[in-house]
Amino acid sequence: MAVFGGASVSFLSPHFGSTDINNNSNSTSQNGFIIGNPSSSTPLNFPCSLSLCTYSNKRPSFLSAPKVSVSNGTTTTTTTDDGLDQSLDDVKQARRSADWKAAKAHKEKGVFYEGKIEGFNGGGLLIKFYSLLGFLPFPQLSPYHSCKEPHKTIQEIAKALIGSTISVKVIEADEENRKLIFSEKEVSWSKFSPQLNVGDIFEGRVGSVEDYGAFVHLRFPDGYYHLTGLVHVSEVSWDLVQDVRDILSEGDKVRVKVVKIYREKSRITLSIKQLEEDPLLQTLDKVIPQGVSVEDPDVLTASDTLTIEPLPGLDIIIEELSKEDGINDVKISRQGFEKRVVSQDLQLWLSNAPPIGDQYTLLARAGRQVQEIQLITSLDQDGIKKALQHVLERVP
Numbered sequence: 001m002a003v004f005g006g007a008s009v010s011f012l013s014p015h016f017g018s019t020d021i022n023n024n025s026n027s028t029s030q031n032g033f034i035i036g037n038p039s040s041s042t043p044l045n046f047p048c049s050l051s052l053c054t055y056s057n058k059r060p061s062f063l064s065a066p067k068v069s070v071s072n073g074t075t076t077t078t079t080t081d082d083g084l085d086q087s088l089d090d091v092k093q094a095r096r097s098a099d100w101k102a103a104k105a106h107k108e109k110g111v112f113y114e115g116k117i118e119g120f121n122g123g124g125l126l127i128k129f130y131s132l133l134g135f136l137p138f139p140q141l142s143p144y145h146s147c148k149e150p151h152k153t154i155q156e157i158a159k160a161l162i163g164s165t166i167s168v169k170v171i172e173a174d175e176e177n178r179k180l181i182f183s184e185k186e187v188s189w190s191k192f193s194p195q196l197n198v199g200d201i202f203e204g205r206v207g208s209v210e211d212y213g214a215f216v217h218l219r220f221p222d223g224y225y226h227l228t229g230l231v232h233v234s235e236v237s238w239d240l241v242q243d244v245r246d247i248l249s250e251g252d253k254v255r256v257k258v259v260k261i262y263r264e265k266s267r268i269t270l271s272i273k274q275l276e277e278d279p280l281l282q283t284l285d286k287v288i289p290q291g292v293s294v295e296d297p298d299v300l301t302a303s304d305t306l307t308i309e310p311l312p313g314l315d316i317i318i319e320e321l322s323k324e325d326g327i328n329d330v331k332i333s334r335q336g337f338e339k340r341v342v343s344q345d346l347q348l349w350l351s352n353a354p355p356i357g358d359q360y361t362l363l364a365r366a367g368r369q370v371q372e373i374q375l376i377t378s379l380d381q382d383g384i385k386k387a388l389q390h391v392l393e394r395v396p
Contacts, residue, residue, distance in 0.1 A: 092131070095130075095131050096131050096132065097175075099129065099130040099131050099132050100132070100173065100175040100180075102129075102130065103129060103132065103134075103170050103173035103180055104170075104173045104175075106169070106170040106173070107169075107170040107171065107172070107173045110169060110190075111169075112167050112168070112169060112187055112190075113129065113167070113168055113169070113170065113182075114165050114166070114167055115127040115128055115129060115134070115165060115166055115168055115182065116128045116163070116164070116165050117161050117162050117163065117164055117165070117166055118133065118162070119162055120155070120158035120159065120161075120162070123135075123137055123138060124136050124137040124138045124140070124141075124158075125138075125141075125158055125161065125166075127166065127168065127182055129170075129180060132180055133180075134170075134180035134181065134182050135179075135180065135181055135182065136166075136168060136181070136182040136183065136184065137181070138154050138158070139185075140171075140181075140182065140183040140184060140185050140186075141154075141184050141185070142184045142185055142187070142188045142226060143205075143207065143217035143225045143226065143227070143228050144188070144224050144225060144226060145157050145161075146207070146217075147205055147217050147219075147224070147225035148224065148225075150205075150251060166184060167184065167187045168182035168183060168184050168186075168187060169182065169183050169186040169187055169190075170182060171183045171186060185228075185266070186266065188226045188227060189227065189266045191226070192220060192226045192227055193227065193261070193263065193266070195220070196227070196258060196261055196268065197258065197261075198258055198259065198260065198261060199257065199258060200257070200258045201255060201256070201257050201258075201275065202218040202219060202220075202255070202256055202258070202270075203218075203219045203253065203254075203255060204216040204217055204218050204219060204225075204229075204253070204254050204255070204256045204270070205217045205219070205225060205251065205252070205253055205254075206248050206249065206250055206251060206252040206253075206254060207228060207250060208250065209244050209245050209248055209249065209250060210244070211233075211243075211244070212232065212233055212244075213230050213231050213232040213233045213235070213236070213244060214230070214231045214236070214244055214248045215228050215229070215230055215231075216228065216229055216230075216231055216254060216256050216270055218256070218268075227268065228268070229256070229258070229267075229268030229269060229270040230267070230268070230269060230270060231248075231254075231256060231270045231271060231272055232269070235259070235269075235270065235271035235272060235273055235274065236248065236272055236273060237272065237273050238273050238276065254272055255272070255275055256270040256271065256272055256275070257270065257271045257272075257274045257275050258270060259271045259274065308332045308334075308335050308371065310332060310364075310371070311346055311364055311365075311366045311369060311371055312346065312366065313346045313395075314332075314346060314364050314371065316395055317348070317391055317392075317395055318330045318331075318332075318373070320391040320394055320395055321375075321387065321388070321391050324387040324390060324391065325387075326377055326378045326379040326383060326387070327375060327376070327377045327379065327384075327387060328358075328376040328377060328378075329374075329375070329376035330373060330374075330375055330376075331373070331374055332364075332371050332372070332373055332374075333372045333373070333374045334371070334372040335369065335370060335371040335372065336369075336370050337368045337369055337370070344366065344367055345366065346364065346365070346366045347364070347365045347366070348362055348363070348364055348388060349362065349363040349364075349365070350362060350363075350381065350384065350385070358376055358377060358378060359374055359375065359376060360374075360375040360377055360379075360381075360384060361373065361374060361375070362375065362384075
C-alpha cells in the first residue's frame with residue numbers, strides 16, 4: 001500500500017490479486033479481485049469466470065480489466081486501464097449489472113449455484129447471489145427439510161438454515177422488475193428424477209392436502225425424501241371420495257405407485273388405489289362366492305323360482321341396451337351385498353372376467369347392492385362401451 005498526499009492506492013495484479021507495494025506478500029481474493037476503500041471491512045469480490053460445471057458461484061468473465069482504487073478519506077474513484085475515472089456508485093452499478101447477467105446465464109444454462117442463506121421472511125428464504133439478494137419461496141424448498149424435522153414449522157426450519165449454503169437453480173432473473181427467484185426443488189429433480197420409472201413403488205409422506213388431491217413426498221433409498229408427486233382425488237381410493245381430507249392428513253405415511261412422469265415439467269403423478277385390487281373390475285365370484293345358500297340373508301343367487309328386482313333405474317338401461325345392434329339378450333343373473341358403500345348412485349362397470357363365447361358380464365352397483373348382468377352379444381369390449389354410452393345418452 002502506497003500513500004500519496006493522504007490518498008491510499010492499491011495496485012491490482014493481472015492475476016486478480018491485490019498487491020500491497022509496501023509488503024512483499026500478496027493478498028489475493030479467492031474468487032476474484034478487490035475494489036474499494038482499503039479500510040473497509042467488507043471488500044467487494046469480483047469472481048472472474050462462469051464455470052460450466054454442475055456447481056458455480058463464480059461471475060462470468062465479461063467484466064472490465066483490473067482497476068486502481070484511490071481514496072482521499074471522503075470520496076472514492078476508480079481508474080480503469082484507459083485512465084477514465086468512475087465514481088463508486090458507477091462501480092456498484094456496473095457490478096450489479098454484471099451480476100444480473102450472471103443470473104441470466106445461470107438460468108439459461110441450468111447451472112447449480114451454491115448460495116448463502118442470509119435470512120427469511122414470511123414467504124421464503126433470502127439468498128445471496130454475489131451483490132444481489134434473491135428469493136427462494138418455501139414451496140420451492142426440497143421436501144428433505146420438512147420430512148427430516150416434521151415437528152418443526154417452516155419458519156423454524158428457515159431460521160435454522162440461516163448462514164448455511166444451499167444448492168439452487170435460478171428459475172427467474174428479471175433485472176427490469178428486480179426479480180431473482182431460486183428453486184432447490186429443481187436441483188433435487190435434476191439429481192433424483194433419473195431414478196424414477198413408471199410403475200415404481202415408494203414409501204411416502206403426505207405433505208399438503210388440497211381439494212383436488214394430496215401431495216406426497218417420496219422416500220429414496222438413502223432414507224431421505226427428495227421429490228414430491230400428486231395423488232389426484234380419483235387415485236386416492238376405489239371408494240367414492242368426497243373430500244380427500246377425510247382419508248389423508250399431512251404427515252401420514254402411505255405407499256404410492258408412480259403412474260406418470262412429466263420430465264419436462266418436473267411433475268409426477270402418483271396413485272394409492274392402484275396398489276389395491278380394483279373391487280369394481282372383478283367378477284361377482286369374490287362378492288358372491290359360488291355355491292352359497294339362498295338362505296344367507298346377505299347373499300342371493302338367481303334361480304327359476306327367484307326373481308331379482310333390478311336396482312332403481314337399471315330396468316330402463318337394460319331395456320334400451322337390448323335395442324342396440326349386436327346385443328341379443330340382457331338379463332340379471334346374480335346379486336349380492338358388499339360390506340362397504342361404493343356409491344349411492346347407480347354405476348355400471350365392465351367386468352374383468354374374460355368373455356365366454358358370446359357372453360359378457362357387466363356389474364351394476366348402488367349402495368351396498370351389486371347385480372351381475374349377462375349380455376349375449378357379438379360385440380367386443382370397445383363395442384359394448386360404445387353401446388353403453390349410446391344408452392346413457394338417451395336415458396335421463
